[in-house]
Amino acid sequence: MRVAILQIEGTNCEEESYTAFKELRQEVEYLHLNLLKNRRKVLENYDILFIPGGFSAGDYVRAGAIFAARLKAIAMRELKNFVDEGKIIIGVCNGFQVLIELGLLPAVDGISEKPEAALMINDSNKFECRWTYLKKENDSIFTKDVPDIISLPVAHAEGKFVTDKKIMERIIENKQIAFKYIEPDGSKAHYPWNPNGSMEDIAAITNPQGNVLGIMPHPERAFFPYQHPDWSRKERARGDGFWIFKSIIERKH
Numbered sequence: 001m002r003v004a005i006l007q008i009e010g011t012n013c014e015e016e017s018y019t020a021f022k023e024l025r026q027e028v029e030y031l032h033l034n035l036l037k038n039r040r041k042v043l044e045n046y047d048i049l050f051i052p053g054g055f056s057a058g059d060y061v062r063a064g065a066i067f068a069a070r071l072k073a074i075a076m077r078e079l080k081n082f083v084d085e086g087k088i089i090i091g092v093c094n095g096f097q098v099l100i101e102l103g104l105l106p107a108v109d110g111i112s113e114k115p116e117a118a119l120m121i122n123d124s125n126k127f128e129c130r131w132t133y134l135k136k137e138n139d140s141i142f143t144k145d146v147p148d149i150i151s152l153p154v155a156h157a158e159g160k161f162v163t164d165k166k167i168m169e170r171i172i173e174n175k176q177i178a179f180k181y182i183e184p185d186g187s188k189a190h191y192p193w194n195p196n197g198s199m200e201d202i203a204a205i206t207n208p209q210g211n212v213l214g215i216m217p218h219p220e221r222a223f224f225p226y227q228h229p230d231w232s233r234k235e236r237a238r239g240d241g242f243w244i245f246k247s248i249i250e251r252k253h
């Protein structure tokens, strides 16, 4: 599949994301937003759009707000077509914040003009950076091959998923929750295992159609076994994040 890793000033982990798709033998390239702006590249030439993490535009206003506003002005119609055609969009961390700002998530009744949720400042009021445990909550093209419990790292200041009661009911009803934070023993997460205070301990959601994923933890930072801190003690064939990439790639085979 043809994968685009979207970049603007301040995005990060593009290289880890690129490497992950390359390892899975996909046609992957970096795509700077300005190339879409001047029409040197077009979204319809790709099958997967990957919006990486980072501190796009310095996290000014709100994390992801400026990136989303610029993307919306340049390519909103193309983004809608991309989603309607069943192509895949993944937003990791800052990328998740962008997808919420764009109304591509949670999109309980389809793409929304205004954001239906927010990724607010963490309850701790500080940047939280640690390995978390996640429980798989739905079956989608992003989670198909993923074990029930995985461990991925978070690194964010604005990761608290909040929405109103009605939207949350729809998210649950539509089975849009992809991963929840849990404690290491598998029980309901409390701080620090829920690092931000997210409602329902939400770490990742999909749209109702299941072709757009927003995830706060970073699967690309856990693609290889040696990226895990316990790698020399615990034998792993793959990093836990590998399974998310594999699920996406194998979907069309």
Ligand SMILES: NC(=O)CC[C@H](N)C(=O)O
Binding pocket: 052, 053, 054, 055, 056, 059, 063, 092, 093, 094, 095, 155, 156, 157, 158, 159
């Ligand atoms: N790792 C990230 O993408 C961080 C996202 C954003 N800069 C935040 O701190 O919330």
